[in-house]
Amino acid sequence: MHLHDVWFVLIAVLWTGYFFLEGFDFGIGVLTKLLARDRTERRVLINTIGPVWDGNEVWLLTAAGATFAAFPDWYATLFSGFYLPLLVILICLIVRGVAFEYRHKRSEENWQRNWERAIFWCSLIPAFLWGAVFANMVRGVPIGADKNFAGNLLDLINPYALLGGLVTLTLFTFHGAVFAALKTVGDIRTRARRLAGRLGLVTAALAAAFLVWTQLDSGGTGSLVALVIAVLALVGALVMNGRGREGWAFGLSGVTIAAAVAMLFLSLFPDVMPSSLDAEWSLTAENAASSPYTLKIMTWVAGVMTPVVLAYQAWTYWVFRQRIGTQHIPVDAH
Template sequence: MDLPTLWFLLIALLWTGYLILEGFDFGVGMLLFALGRRPEERDALVRTFGPVWDGNEVWLLVAGGAMFAAFPNWYASMFSAEYLPLLILLVALIVRVLAIEYRRKHDGPNWTTRWDRVLFVASVTAPLMAAVGLANVVHGIPMDAKHDFTGNLLDLLNPYSLLGGVAVLSLFVLHGATFLGLRTEGTLRVRARSLAIRVWPVATALVAAFGIWTLLGASSVARGISVVGTIAVVLAVVGLVATGLALRADREPIAFAGTALTIAAAVVLLFAQLWPNVMPSTDDPAGTLSIAETASHHYTLKVMTWVAILVTPVVLVYQAWSYWVFRHRISAEGFPEGGAGAALQSLTHRPAGDA
């Protein structure tokens, strides 16, 4: 395997990690008011991902950095063409951080409720813009032979990309609900499971429609149905079926694993249909960017590969350890008795003014 292809696959892996890990964060944010009927319950929901959300976002930073270093022309063309959706994504991520950090900086239900609303809006906006952006990359973007964007905002809001955005939102809601089934107890746990059961048919229908459309030819470059793409669709279906069955059998780990598998399969499908290009052109075929012509110099990719080999295991071990430390269930009544994890949670999320 040549280095450009290797880094194309690694970028797909980074996007998979980001969407799985940050996906349940976004899902919980979208469920704040659906499941948290009191401020104490919303506090508990935020605490489920409070210690790990910033580590999850690192995957997005690394994915963007890898695209910039490994495929600079791809990075430049994509950010130029999708400037507005990606700008909205960036603003939503920044505002989301403010909501998480500032919601408990002042005592009073009105202050917390306002920031919770901001968190909800940002949790909807960010994944929606990310999904629309990725869907447009697969579908194709109007570009001329010089790889300059020749379209407008309406070209980016095409039916395929909008379906992708709605499908991702529904899948993340389901993913967040299954995550809450693992991380909460009592009433919140019951509500999360009940909501997940109700959301499952809608998410399944939307994801299936988006997956079939992608497999049958969402891209402007005709290549036919790929074997890898077909396998990815099958795995997505397996994941959704497993989630539905596990929810009804009250098998929360399997339900969460099923939604995670579906997200991973969806990313594989998108990148499989994109290969060997990185950005098809819907305007001029000469404007289509391929992996080979957008890749950095061989030496650059070689250095990046060695850095990834040395650093990635350390990052994965640290992130796995953080999840293990904060593995205990959370309730709206207070912090659980669970040793070091509970103690660290109580220190990490101490309200302002108690220090």
């Protein structure tokens, strides 16, 4: 296997880690409106991800940075062609981070309500847009012979991309509901488990349609295996959620996300961005890669730093593993 193929796999792993981790905290952000009944319950939900949400975003920075270094042509075409949706995602992530930090700085109800709205919308919008972006990347976009994006925003708005956006939105919200059930106690835990059951059914219908569409359009044997794993894991997550086994349900919902991302990348390979104008103009893992020397240096750095990052994040989740409920929120916490 060539180094550019190795880095294609590593970037797929980085995006998988990002969607697994950021997926549930996007879901928690959406649930601040769908699940929480008052300010105290919203505070409980926010506190479940308070110690980890910023660490989860490290995976996005690493995935984007690795793409820039390992596949500069892929990075350039992706970030120029998808400039507007990626800019909206970036703005949402900035506003969302500010909202987490500023919500509790003042006690006025309007102040906190406005920041809570920001958390909701700045979680919902990226959750939808990431699915649309990756769907378009797999489907193919207008790329010219010079490796540059040759289309416009309307080329990114199509039924397949919209369905992909709905899949990630519902899947992340389901993932977040299972996480909320895993991390809370009392009535909010029961309602989170009940809501996760309903969300899971909607997610299953949308995901089945999207993944089958992907398989029929550009899939192969590997992507078919990933599709089957995703479906079985989602069904297992629903079953475990119904039985009150939140840990198993959360793990299986994570497997669903990982398998779905794997299917997209397997459908994509050896391309990294197919051209809808001419297959010969598609960006591939080979023609979009950096020099072998650059990839070699990156491999050594990744081999040293990746275990450190994984160990640190695992330690963080272990330290903040306790469940919380409304009884843990002081009366004056707002």
